[in-house]
Amino acid sequence: MSVFIDIAHQVGGFRLDVQLDCTGPVTAIFGPSGAGKTTLLNILAGLARPASGRILVHGRVWFDAQKRIFLRPHERAIGYVFQEGRLFPHLSVRHNLTYGEMFANDRAPLASFDEVVDLLGLSALVARRPRNLSGGEQQRVAIGRALLARPRLLLMDEPLAALDAARRAEILPYLDRLRARFAIPTLYVSHSAEEVERLADEVASIEEGRITGLRAITPRS
DSSP, X not given: OOEEEEEEEEETTEEEEEEEEEOSSEEEEEOOTTSSHHXXXXXXXXXXXXXXXXXXXXXXXXXXXXXXXXXXXXGTTEEEEOSSOOOOXXXXXXXXXXXXXXXXXXXXXXXXXXXXXXXXXXXXXXXSOGGGSOHHHHHHHHHHHHHHTOOSEEEEESTTTTSOHHHHHHHHHHHHHHHHHOOOOEEEEESOHHHHHXXXXXXXXXXXXXXXXEEEOOOOO
């Protein structure tokens, strides 16, 4: 992965001032609540516009304040997994999964629909509506939807934070499978040291809107 971030952004009394060069396949953004993790992901997704700076992803400029470059969200080819599934309640699991494909016709698929369904253990759920799913099942559908959108960059904003311990234990093996199967550059936000050590290749620590360190994680045995 090559993601270069050098931005400043003000939200009320909070200032985000981040300089970060991510090179690992999975980079964790690790820090306490209120440190600026979600704000940083929203900026990468194009949902917020920084006051100054630059963002480059795979050598392509996504944002440059001086040159007045700002790619809109759909131009960035982002897969975004939020803390809650944010599924469309009126659509089946199948149609939630395929929704992102409508905006990705110019990019090669990472995997087929059937492969994603199998990888995430969703085959028995495709005809259901979100209201009939557990929290862990909803998150697996949200991850599948993000993958089928053919992203160039995957953003995961504490995808396990809203789940209880049993549901977190249920979904972690699926995240392990994704990491092993797909070479998708990923920024994974968390305040759980266990998740970071298990899933990431490098971790950037953030406190009060600033990156305080970047270190590689020892390869798993």
